[in-house]
Amino acid sequence: MITAVLGAGAWGTTFSQILADSGCLVRLWGRDEAVAEQITTMHRNDKYLPGIRLANGITGTTNAREALAGAQIVVVAIPSQSARTVLEPFAPYLADDAVAVSLMKGVELGTDKRMSVVIAEALGLPMERIAVVSGPNLAGEIAAHQPTATVVSSIDERTASLVAEACSCDYFRPYTNPDVVGVELCGAVKNVIALAVGIAQGQGMGYNTTATVITRGLVEITRLGLALGAHAETFAGLAGMGDLVATCASPSSRNHTLGRHIGQGKTLDQAIAATRGTAEAVKSSRSVLALAQSVGVEMPITEAVVSVLHEGQPVTEMAHRLLSRPRKTEGL
Numbered sequence: 647m648i649t650a651v652l653g654a655g656a657w658g659t660t661f662s663q664i665l666a667d668s669g670c671l672v673r674l675w676g677r678d679e680a681v682a683e684q685i686t687t688m689h690r691n692d693k694y695l696p697g698i699r700l701a702n703g704i705t706g707t708t709n710a711r712e713a714l715a716g717a718q719i720v721v722v723a724i725p726s727q728s729a730r731t732v733l734e735p736f737a738p739y740l741a742d743d744a745v746a747v748s749l750m751k752g753v754e755l756g757t758d759k760r761m762s763v764v765i766a767e768a769l770g771l772p773m774e775r776i777a778v779v780s781g782p783n784l785a786g787e788i789a790a791h792q793p794t795a796t797v798v799s800s801i802d803e804r805t806a807s808l809v810a811e812a813c814s815c816d817y818f819r820p821y822t823n824p825d826v827v828g829v830e831l832c833g834a835v836k837n838v839i840a841l842a843v844g845i846a847q848g849q850g851m852g853y854n855t856t857a858t859v860i861t862r863g864l865v866e867i868t869r870l871g872l873a874l875g876a877h878a879e880t881f882a883g884l885a886g887m888g889d890l891v892a893t894c895a896s897p898s899s900r901n902h903t904l905g906r907h908i909g910q911g912k913t914l915d916q917a918i919a920a921t922r923g924t925a926e927a928v929k930s931s932r933s934v935l936a937l938a939q940s941v942g943v944e945m946p947i948t949e950a951v952v953s954v955l956h957e958g959q960p961v962t963e964m965a966h967r968l969l970s971r972p973r974k975t976e977g978l
């Protein structure tokens with residue numbers, strides 16, 4: 647099967663490797679000519695995936711028409727806030743039967759829309775031809791062929807099955823799930839929670855604090871998801887608890903890393919500069935909070951992250967802010 651991956655960063659390149667190892671031909675589109683040429687001629691992407699030899703079935707390109715020609719699956723791995731602008735010019739080149747797949751874990755600022763909705767609008771596709779892939783999927787570990795599972799979600803079972811078959815190999819196991827809203831929200835909000843865990847750890851706090859933030863973070867994700875129509879079971883699954891644990895535990899998570907820098911006293915600009923790659927929660931924390939407020943859902947950890955990153959609240963006040971709230975019963 648011919649596939650296209652848009653975005654030649656860490657995850658786009660790693661997912662291309664998964665597709666190639668699952669038997670697909672892959673055209674990997676990026677905006678950087680040198681990266682595309684290195685992918686095609688040397689089978690490497692030193693900028694985003696140093697030390698990894700890429701499969702011969704992956705070709706790099708900077709040409710949109712060339713990337714999409716005959717591609718039955720078009721995968722999008724661009725930072726969420728750029729997705730709409732980057733994707734719109736691709737629409738005329740999409741094959742008639744193509745399906746699009748979001749690998750992105752964010753919520754669009756300004757519209758508060760999930761990435762599957764942004765893709766549908768930008769490419770002019772019905773939701774039946776959109777899937778989302780999300781789970782405990784740190785690119786570096788998968789590029790090293792460490793086994794992991796994921797969730798492929800679409801409202802159309804045929805789309806989910808097509809995508810799951812295309813990305814199924816001996817180190818990557820996809821499960822399908824029709825709950826697109828839940829799967830996508832889990833991916834976007836866990837980044838905010840991982841950033842909060844990073845802040846706590848950067849301040850020298852230990853496992854009790856980490857476990858508290860993860861557990862109450864899962865409550866926030868679940869509360870928002872249920873208010874927006876997600877299924878309760880999704881939150882205990884790979885896209886929910888699975889990805890939350892991976893991202894909060896791993897020092898290689900960019901969201902976690904950025905939070906640690908903030909906890910250690912860096913400014914936001916210094917923390918962004920010290921973190922390699924895209925930390926989606928920097929911007930999505932604000933859109934997630936706006937989305938929660940639009941449906942009347944309380945998200946105190948997310949609120950505290952927004953307040954520290956974007957409203958000038960000293961990071962040293964974060965714990966007091968969260969613990970001084972009125973006591974309540976534990977449930978949702």
Ligand SMILES: NC(=O)c1ccc[n+]([C@@H]2O[C@H](COP(=O)([O-])OP(=O)(O)OC[C@H]3O[C@@H](n4cnc5c(N)ncnc54)[C@H](O)[C@@H]3O)[C@@H](O)[C@H]2O)c1
Nearest residue numbers: 654655656657658677723728749750751783784785923924
């Ligand atoms: N890295 C991971 O482990 C991982 C895993 C799962 C999901 N994701 C998600 O995948 C998405 C992409 O993450 P990543 O890790 O590949 O990011 P990255 O920072 O490694 O790479 C981003 C890529 O997008 C490109 N890009 C940025 N702005 C662009 C623009 N305006 N036009 C064209 N290209 C642009 C960059 O050049 C780069 O190639 C994010 O939403 C992230 O949350 C990442």
Ligand SMILES: O=P(O)(O)OC[C@H](O)CO
Nearest residue numbers: 781782783784899900901
């Ligand atoms: O590096 P992060 O923080 O973007 O996390 C990567 C993946 O989303 C983990 O599943």
